[in-house]
Amino acid sequence: MFRRRRQDSDFSAEVEAHIQHESERLREQGLSDAEARAAARRAFGNVMQAEERFHESGRWQWGDQLWQDLRFSLRMLAKNPGFAAVAVITLALGIAINATMFSLVSAFLLRRPPGREPERVVVISTVNPVPGFQTDATPVSAPNYISWKAASKCFVDVTAGDPNRRVSLTVENQPESVRSAAISPNYFDVLGVSPEIGRTFLISEDQPGQDHVAILSHDLWERRFGSDPSVVGRTIRVNRENYDVVGVMPKDFQLLGYTTQVWTPLVINTADQSPAARNDRSLYMFARLKPNVTVEQARAEAVTVARRTADAFPESEKGWGVAVRTLPDFLIYDFSISTGLAILMTTVGFVLLIACANVAGLLLARAAGRRKELAIRISLGAGRLRVVRQLLTEGLVIAVLGGGTGLLLAYWGINFMRASLSFNEAISAVPFRLDWNVLLYALGISIVCAVLCGVAPALNAARTDINTNLKDESRAASAGRSQTRLRTVMVVGEIALALLLLVGTGLLIRAISDVHNQNLGFRADSLLTVSFRLDDARYKGAAKQIAFVNDVIRHVEQIPGAETAAVTSDLPATGASSVTLRVKGQQDLPTNQRMTALDFVVSTDYFRAAGIPLLRGRTFTETDVAATPSVVMVNQEFVHRILQDQEPLGKQIGLVVSGAPSQWSEIVGVVGNVKTYSEGTEDDPEVYEAFLQRPVGSMSLMVRSSSDPNGLASALRNAVAQVDAELPLSGLMSMRAVIEYQKGGNPFFMGVLGTFAVMALILAGIGIYGLVSYSVGQRRHEFGIRMALGATGSDVLRMILWQGIKMTAAGVAIGTLLALPLPRVFDSLFFGIHVREPWLYFIVVAITILMVAMVATFVPARRAQSIDPMTALRVE
Amino acid sequence: MSTQENKKPLSLLQGTLDLLILRILAAGSQHGQGIARAIQQSSEEDLLVEHGALYPALQRLEVRGWISAKWGTSSNNRTARFYSLTAVGRKQLLKETAKWKRQAAAIGRILSLAEEG
Numbered sequence: 001m002f003r004r005r006r007q008d009s010d011f012s013a014e015v016e017a018h019i020q021h022e023s024e025r026l027r028e029q030g031l032s033d034a035e036a037r038a039a040a041r042r043a044f045g046n047v048m049q050a051e052e053r054f055h056e057s058g059r060w061q062w063g064d065q066l067w068q069d070l071r072f073s074l075r076m077l078a079k080n081p082g083f084a085a086v087a088v089i090t091l092a093l094g095i096a097i098n099a100t101m102f103s104l105v106s107a108f109l110l111r112r113p114p115g116r117e118p119e120r121v122v123v124i125s126t127v128n129p130v131p132g133f134q135t136d137a138t139p140v141s142a143p144n145y146i147s148w149k150a151a152s153k154c155f156v157d158v159t160a161g162d163p164n165r166r167v168s169l170t171v172e173n174q175p176e177s178v179r180s181a182a183i184s185p186n187y188f189d190v191l192g193v194s195p196e197i198g199r200t201f202l203i204s205e206d207q208p209g210q211d212h213v214a215i216l217s218h219d220l221w222e223r224r225f226g227s228d229p230s231v232v233g234r235t236i237r238v239n240r241e242n243y244d245v246v247g248v249m250p251k252d253f254q255l256l257g258y259t260t261q262v263w264t265p266l267v268i269n270t271a272d273q274s275p276a277a278r279n280d281r282s283l284y285m286f287a288r289l290k291p292n293v294t295v296e297q298a299r300a301e302a303v304t305v306a307r308r309t310a311d312a313f314p315e316s317e318k319g320w321g322v323a324v325r326t327l328p329d330f331l332i333y334d335f336s337i338s339t340g341l342a343i344l345m346t347t348v349g350f351v352l353l354i355a356c357a358n359v360a361g362l363l364l365a366r367a368a369g370r371r372k373e374l375a376i377r378i379s380l381g382a383g384r385l386r387v388v389r390q391l392l393t394e395g396l397v398i399a400v401l402g403g404g405t406g407l408l409l410a411y412w413g414i415n416f417m418r419a420s421l422s423f424n425e426a427i428s429a430v431p432f433r434l435d436w437n438v439l440l441y442a443l444g445i446s447i448v449c450a451v452l453c454g455v456a457p458a459l460n461a462a463r464t465d466i467n468t469n470l471k472d473e474s475r476a477a478s479a480g481r482s483q484t485r486l487r488t489v490m491v492v493g494e495i496a497l498a499l500l501l502l503v504g505t506g507l508l509i510r511a512i513s514d515v516h517n518q519n520l521g522f523r524a525d526s527l528l529t530v531s532f533r534l535d536d537a538r539y540k541g542a543a544k545q546i547a548f549v550n551d552v553i554r555h556v557e558q559i560p561g562a563e564t565a566a567v568t569s570d571l572p573a574t575g576a577s578s579v580t581l582r583v584k585g586q587q588d589l590p591t592n593q594r595m596t597a598l599d600f601v602v603s604t605d606y607f608r609a610a611g612i613p614l615l616r617g618r619t620f621t622e623t624d625v626a627a628t629p630s631v632v633m634v635n636q637e638f639v640h641r642i643l644q645d646q647e648p649l650g651k652q653i654g655l656v657v658s659g660a661p662s663q664w665s666e667i668v669g670v671v672g673n674v675k676t677y678s679e680g681t682e683d684d685p686e687v688y689e690a691f692l693q694r695p696v697g698s699m700s701l702m703v704r705s706s707s708d709p710n711g712l713a714s715a716l717r718n719a720v721a722q723v724d725a726e727l728p729l730s731g732l733m734s735m736r737a738v739i740e741y742q743k744g745g746n747p748f749f750m751g752v753l754g755t756f757a758v759m760a761l762i763l764a765g766i767g768i769y770g771l772v773s774y775s776v777g778q779r780r781h782e783f784g785i786r787m788a789l790g791a792t793g794s795d796v797l798r799m800i801l802w803q804g805i806k807m808t809a810a811g812v813a814i815g816t817l818l819a820l821p822l823p824r825v826f827d828s829l830f831f832g833i834h835v836r837e838p839w840l841y842f843i844v845v846a847i848t849i850l851m852v853a854m855v856a857t858f859v860p861a862r863r864a865q866s867i868d869p870m871t872a873l874r875v876e
Numbered sequence: 877m878s879t880q881e882n883k884k885p886l887s888l889l890q891g892t893l894d895l896l897i898l899r900i901l902a903a904g905s906q907h908g909q910g911i912a913r914a915i916q917q918s919s920e921e922d923l924l925v926e927h928g929a930l931y932p933a934l935q936r937l938e939v940r941g942w943i944s945a946k947w948g949t950s951s952n953n954r955t956a957r958f959y960s961l962t963a964v965g966r967k968q969l970l971k972e973t974a975k976w977k978r979q980a981a982a983i984g985r986i987l988s989l990a991e992e993g
Contacts (some may be wrong), residue, residue, distance in 0.1 A: 013929070014908060017956045018927060021909035024952065043912075045928030 091402025094355035107432030118194025129319035136690035168728035177730035198247030365774035395454020403446030495811025505757035521674035523611030527735035617669035773860030804857030906943035
């Protein structure tokens with residue numbers, strides 16, 4: 001039934017009618033007009049209250065009261081600008097760092113990959129049986145791609161791509177080395193993307209002879225071709241050959257972590273299908289699931305197919321597995337940023353919790369000062385719920401103001417992050433900004449903050465006892481038990497969180513800085529490096545490659561300031577490729593258990609140039625050439641792990657290159673260990689081959705200089721150009737810069753984490769200070785009594801300090817318990833990081849926190865010491 | 877103990893106001909002031925109703941649908957809001973009355989027991 005709500009005016013009229021009826025009756029009994037009316041009003045009681053009660057049952061009450069509460073909150077805040085500023089800024093900082101970090105989550109983890117229904121696309125990779133970093137995202141070999149594609153029944157279509165290539169691109173006689181990907185013609189169809197202009201590859205274009213076509217990225221098109229649409233159909237030079245541009249991909253087409261500039265067709269020739277090619281794993285398989293086929297079904301099928309392959313080709317496939325992930329999952333996993341982001345988000349979340357506790361403490365302290373006001377309001381007829389709502393609204397107003405300010409700060413924070421992260425092209429290729437996700441997230445956490453901040457004072461108010469509070473409140477000797485408990489819980493919680501953060505951050509920073517400052521095993525200072533690839537077009541065969549290298553080294557060593565120059569297949573500590581090997585005289589192990597070592601091919605002066613110490617035997621000489629017996633050098637770890645510390649010199653080892661066992665090589669020298677990765681601490685067995693005996697096409701050149709290596713850059717470029725003017729150079733930078741680049745965000749990550757942890761400590765300190773000084777203020781009367789009864793000032797001081805110590809100790813204990821598993825967690829989360837002496841951090845952090853807590857307690861406690869008992873007892 | 881004090885009107889027991897209103901209205905429609913007077917008179921001035929408290933109760937009963945209201949003219953030619961019992965209200969009155977009587981009887985029995993003892 002539809003019932004129309006009564007108007008306020010209707011109700012007022014009814015009340016007025018009542019008063020008139022009643023006064024009329026009283027007049028009839030002989031009272032005067034004025035007396036009758038007064039008596040009628042008296043009998044009615046509180047007219048206002050009755051109207052209010054009626055009003056409160058009305059429908060507009062909620063919005064109306066909210067508006068009232070809002071106005072009142074703003075007035076209260078304006079009246080206490082200091083309090084307002086502290087509360088708003090505290091929350092703003094907390095919300096700003098959360099929103100800033102969340103912009104990374106939004107950009108890296110929440111963004112859908114481009115293309116149609118990306119979650120229906122799966123990526124198939126292989127699982128390397130040798131333990132290491134993300135071994136289950138290893139690419140697939142060409143023979144396996146072909147046979148798995150033929151055997152699978154779960155997919156609409158399967159394609160492959162090798163995203164890790166580089167080509168030299170020459171536009172208007174300007175050579176440049178750019179990232180490229182070789183892809184099967186159906187690659188873009190499987191992903192479900194169309195080009196911005198032109199077309200993608202035709203099915204026939206993966207055949208030799210028809211494969212000289214290229215697709216450009218939007219970025220390259222803009223940068224090198226001025227966004228000229230007539231680029232389609234034009235001819236460009238790729239690896240010194242003519243390619244026709246057939247299309248340009250749209251701006252937003254770039255998979256996470258990929259920075260491909262040029263796509264060319266993937267040609268799989270007969271050599272790529274030979275047994276030897278099974279060890280060349282460089283393709284990722286992308287496949288679109290058939291409707292109604294789940295990822296689990298696809299995975300089960302892939303496992304079966306892979307097992308069949310392993311049985312058929314045990315030599316190369318034994319032990320290798322297969323992994324199937326959806327495209328979004330794979331990209332995020334492969335980018336391996338989740339762990340770092342999870343730690344950052346946890347950290348900023350904790351900082352925000354501490355900030356909330358502080359603001360809640362402030363509100364609580366202020367609510368205590370307002371107890372009388374609240375009691376009066378309740379006795380005047382305000383419902384308890386109403387008062388609670390009022391206090392929650394105040395929390396909300398502060399949180400919204402803090403959220404708004406926080407977003408403003410986050411805007412700058414995000415810009416700062418973008419500038420700080422630009423060292424890594426894969427990261428800077430991902431646009432992160434203040435997007436809708438970040439806005440929604442900021443709004444969400446602001447509301448959570450409002451509740452967290454407002455709930456403590458509101459709960460307190462809900463228990464307000466009108467009578468005790470309306471009487472002189474100082475008569476209550478001490479604060480109620482529940483209040484004390486609430487405060488204690490907040491202080492203990494803040495301390496526990498701060499300890500957890502400080503220990504965690506300390507451990508991580510220690511682990512990262514250990515890596516940062518470790519001895520890499522070579523002298524990275526004063527080294528200039530550059531990388532290039534000798535293309536088959538001009539440098540086919542060992543003789544030409546050796547001639548080029550000799551020529552270049554001769555030219556480079558003539559540069560004034562250059563001391564020694566050498567080439568190497570991989571720069572030291574940059575994660576060289578590994579090679580399987582056998583030791584003469586040792587029993588042959590099954591393929592999957594064979595020993596591996598990092599494989600470097602280096603020119604004669606490499607060890608002198610890099611500053612790697614020779615420990616035993618000799619280094620390579622000019623006479624170690626193809627015609628002389630094959631020789632290798634190894635590092636200490638090789639002697640220890642592979643030769644079990646037997647005499648290395650004279651031992652014969654065989655390196656299994658490209659599947660086919662090569663001839664035996666003699667170990668002629670032992671050098672010191674060089675770290676596998678500059679960003680990790682592990683040492684692996686390393687083997688060095690002589691460039692003159694087994695030249696390679698892709699290499700880096702390093703020059704040791706007597707001064708700042710960067711000063712030699714243009715001279716080095718000229719020296720190479722004198723030998724080959726068209727050879728594209730990449731990565732011309734000092735070895736230090738290479739290492740910095742490799743560390744990626746680690747130093748930055750360290751700085752950010754450290755800042756947050758210190759912020760947490762400061763916030764917790766302020767919080768403890770606020771709560772203790774509030775409690776001292778509350779207990780003035782109690783202290784007055786104690787002192788009147790004979791306690792001295794220092795007794796009171798001791799008492800407060802003791803209580804502070806007890807709270808801090810409880811917080812430290814809880815925090816320590818929570819932090820205990822951290823060293824193990826970090827060891828397992830971060831590849832190549834090991835936390836040493838973790839207990840040291842627990843002790844240092846606990847002492848730091850104890851000291852901060854003591855200072856925060858001592859300052860307000862001194863105020864209690866100076867209380868004059870007479871004044872404290874007389875006035876409130 | 878003076879008798880004066882014993883004669884002082886009693887405050888209403890919690891929850892009985894609704895019942896009294898329903899009972900008064902069972903005799904015919906009445907406006908707010910009339911209901912207040914009726915309670916006081918019928919109880920021979922023993923019960924005191926704060927007139928202001930009456931209206932929220934009336935509002936409550938109206939929302940529950942036990943009584944209905946419309947504006948009308950009172951005997952002395954003034955406009956007033958007249959309340960009358962609905963069918964649901966009548967049923968409710970019977971139920972509540974029975975309940976109240978049982979309660980009162982039970983309490984009375986216990987109290988008289990105490991007096992005798």
